[in-house]
Amino acid sequence: MFEFATGKTYVLEKRIFDKLDQERMLKAPNFQSAFNVLHDTDLGEIAAGEKEIEKILEKDLMALKKNFSQIFEDEKFLTYLFLKFDASNIKLGLKKYKEKELNVPYIAWAIEPGQKIEKYILALGNQRFNKKDLLPRDLPNLNPYVEKLISLTFQSLEKLDSLEIENTVDQALFKIKRELASKINPFLRDLTKIEIDVLNIKNLIQAGKGNKKYFIEGGNLSWKQALNVSQLKETESPKEKFLEIYKIWRVLKKYREKGSLLELEKDLQNFLSEEVLKKSKESSCGLPTILAFFQKKINAQHNIRLILFSKLNNIDVKEIENKLLII
Numbered sequence: 001m002f003e004f005a006t007g008k009t010y011v012l013e014k015r016i017f018d019k020l021d022q023e024r025m026l027k028a029p030n031f032q033s034a035f036n037v038l039h040d041t042d043l044g045e046i047a048a049g050e051k052e053i054e055k056i057l058e059k060d061l062m063a064l065k066k067n068f069s070q071i072f073e074d075e076k077f078l079t080y081l082f083l084k085f086d087a088s089n090i091k092l093g094l095k096k097y098k099e100k101e102l103n104v105p106y107i108a109w110a111i112e113p114g115q116k117i118e119k120y121i122l123a124l125g126n127q128r129f130n131k132k133d134l135l136p137r138d139l140p141n142l143n144p145y146v147e148k149l150i151s152l153t154f155q156s157l158e159k160l161d162s163l164e165i166e167n168t169v170d171q172a173l174f175k176i177k178r179e180l181a182s183k184i185n186p187f188l189r190d191l192t193k194i195e196i197d198v199l200n201i202k203n204l205i206q207a208g209k210g211n212k213k214y215f216i217e218g219g220n221l222s223w224k225q226a227l228n229v230s231q232l233k234e235t236e237s238p239k240e241k242f243l244e245i246y247k248i249w250r251v252l253k254k255y256r257e258k259g260s261l262l263e264l265e266k267d268l269q270n271f272l273s274e275e276v277l278k279k280s281k282e283s284s285c286g287l288p289t290i291l292a293f294f295q296k297k298i299n300a301q302h303n304i305r306l307i308l309f310s311k312l313n314n315i316d317v318k319e320i321e322n323k324l325l326i327i
Helices: 003-013 019-027 031-040 044-049 053-071 075-098 114-129 144-156 162-184 186-206 223-230 239-258 261-282 287-312
Strands: none
Touching: 003 053, 003 287, 019 031, 019 287, 031 044, 031 287, 044 053, 053 075, 053 287, 075 114, 075 144, 075 162, 075 287, 114 144, 144 162, 162 186, 186 223, 186 239, 186 261, 186 287, 223 239, 239 261, 261 287
């Protein structure tokens, strides 16, 4: 199913920003020298005509989405990869609906333009919260899964506060991702379960006691297991879950010792990345190879931002190296 897409991905991967490029950026004496490294990567063509790093990274992901849309036979996989960006735009759209003066740009590389999502949210929000019975006739047409994501969110959304918005959209997002993954590939289904576990653990940590109302169903861990793991308590676990729980437990133990939420976020993201990259190494082609490429892209963008920020502000390399994601 993914043979053609895998071959195309191998071509794209030849110039992708990698560990050697990252090392060169880290060792560069100043911002401009670090920036120039991008010219030797797949970002080079964009960087030649654009000097603002956020614009470069935005154009890069928009080009990636366009390339992927041309090489995947089934658009469900493209939707699976990019739907999380629409989820971020939906969260922002709901917050803008509540706070009219909120001036934050939408993510440009999502499946649907943020302005269309905002118009859709405005119509449903007016109907739900302002008691208007009829929806406007010019409601924009959206990707069916983006439309479903908004619809599921409004079915459960009780109030327009940030915590409610964040968690309600996440619950809707992973309901759809589970549905998509089950139609695409068993590995994607298993990976989605781990993603759910990681998000549940992160929510429990950040919320302190946690709230069962916002627990996302469909992961490997039950509410009780996730709660015990988040508190570093012993929990019963079948053999197939033991390794996952052990790895998450190690990440949380480090967090308890250092108390850094930023490091927790980074370590949990690296845990997910390792699962993808490990599977890619075990497979000569197919979906894991494409997922690994996509994950490297996302992680590389995070690292590029961090390194260039450090160079611009004369921050010692040693202070950011342990904040970099796996690529």
